[in-house]
Amino acid sequence: MYVMNQNQRRLVDPRCIPETLWDHRSGTLKLPQALAQVYIDLIDSKGIRSLALSRSPGEHPVGGISQEQTDKHFAQAFDGSAARMELAVLDPMDATSPSSNELIRSVLGHHVCIIEAPCGAGATAFSLLATIAELRAQRVLPRLPLDVVLIGADFSTYARDYAREVLGHMATTLEEQAVFVKGEFVPWDVTDKMSNTDLIQTITLRSARVNRRLLVVANFNGFLERNGNRKRSQAQLEELFRHVSGEGSFAIWIEPCMNRAIANGGLLRWICTLLGTSWKRFVRILGVNVSDDPIRTCFSHFKIPIDPDHTARVGLAIIGMQLSRSEK
Numbered sequence: 001m002y003v004m005n006q007n008q009r010r011l012v013d014p015r016c017i018p019e020t021l022w023d024h025r026s027g028t029l030k031l032p033q034a035l036a037q038v039y040i041d042l043i044d045s046k047g048i049r050s051l052a053l054s055r056s057p058g059e060h061p062v063g064g065i066s067q068e069q070t071d072k073h074f075a076q077a078f079d080g081s082a083a084r085m086e087l088a089v090l091d092p093m094d095a096t097s098p099s100s101n102e103l104i105r106s107v108l109g110h111h112v113c114i115i116e117a118p119c120g121a122g123a124t125a126f127s128l129l130a131t132i133a134e135l136r137a138q139r140v141l142p143r144l145p146l147d148v149v150l151i152g153a154d155f156s157t158y159a160r161d162y163a164r165e166v167l168g169h170m171a172t173t174l175e176e177q178a179v180f181v182k183g184e185f186v187p188w189d190v191t192d193k194m195s196n197t198d199l200i201q202t203i204t205l206r207s208a209r210v211n212r213r214l215l216v217v218a219n220f221n222g223f224l225e226r227n228g229n230r231k232r233s234q235a236q237l238e239e240l241f242r243h244v245s246g247e248g249s250f251a252i253w254i255e256p257c258m259n260r261a262i263a264n265g266g267l268l269r270w271i272c273t274l275l276g277t278s279w280k281r282f283v284r285i286l287g288v289n290v291s292d293d294p295i296r297t298c299f300s301h302f303k304i305p306i307d308p309d310h311t312a313r314v315g316l317a318i319i320g321m322q323l324s325r326s327e328k
């Protein structure tokens with residue numbers, strides 16, 4: 001059943017989410033099987049299953065420049081980050097629907113450039129693509145040809161290697177659902193203006209012929225909230241958003257739903273302030289009423305792929321932004 005009438009409030013009605021992605025009875029997310037399997041296979045091929053199973057409550061690995069930090073982040077956070085994006089796309093509790101609709105609209109068909117910065121192992125972008133592929137496989141969305149230019153940018157060479165491997169393993173499943181992905185994973189240091197220029201040049205070159213652009217910033221709180229990194233990154237983030245802006249451009253900023261991201265003074269409140277001031281000319285917040293809080297939140301649980309008898313909690317805080325330009 002196709003549920004994508006533009007007049008409907010939801011492009012994918014929560015009642016039509018297939019059981020392969022959402023257990024309606026218990027209200028539990030399941031990662032798209034193909035993505036869960038790639039994650040398990042990579043965990044095993046790299047010999048990091050025990051690392052994946054030894055998560056400590058309250059510890060949130062955020063990756064980093066070294067192999068060790070990257071392995072730990074992949075082993076312990078890939079599934080949670082993927083679940084967070086799946087929650088944003090499916091929005092089964094009707095909590096973040098403007099962003100859910102725009103995310104789905106971005107990848108319905110034609111030619112899209114998805115930029116995930118930072119990408120890590122690509123959990124967030126691959127979750128979007130794998131969820132869309134599963135919705136197509138279950139005939140909830142039509143199987144229109146979709147060409148994707150995926151640009152992943154990250155500081156860590158090990159993280160970019162992971163992202164390439166995930167794409168290598170996912171490509172066939174995506175292609176079976178007419179999703180054809182060309183990936184490019186480039187070095188990026190958000191605190192460095194020349195590195196940011198390189199990323200922007202890559203985006204400009206690669207997205208010249210696309211009809212939509214989607215900028216995804218996910219789970220960057222851990223880095224940006226340390227050692228004055230927020231201040232050192234502000235100019236580059238503004239430049240990145242400004243350059244991606246234009247007709248057909250949409251962005252989301254996703255963080256775990258924790259006080260330190262959404263409370264006054266937190267990262268997402270800082271983004272809201274920028275949206276109302278220096279980013280005002282190229283960003284429109286997605287929402288129903290002007291008075292709505294731009295930050296939407298929700299919580300769920302997901303089945304842990306390497307320990308399917310158990311679930312973990314996932315919290316989502318999201319700002320959806322139409323990157324459309326306006327006069328002064």
Ligand SMILES: C[S@@+](CC[C@H](N)C(=O)[O-])C[C@H]1O[C@@H](n2cnc3c(N)ncnc32)[C@H](O)[C@@H]1O
Pocket residue numbers: 061062063064065078081116117118119120121122123124153154155156159188189190191217218219220222223
């Ligand atoms: C928590 S991960 C998020 C990755 C991905 N968006 C996800 O949802 O899985 C944070 C990433 O930021 C990267 N990072 C750390 N410092 C950075 C910097 N200065 N510039 C760009 N990326 C950086 C790390 O290598 C890591 O992959």
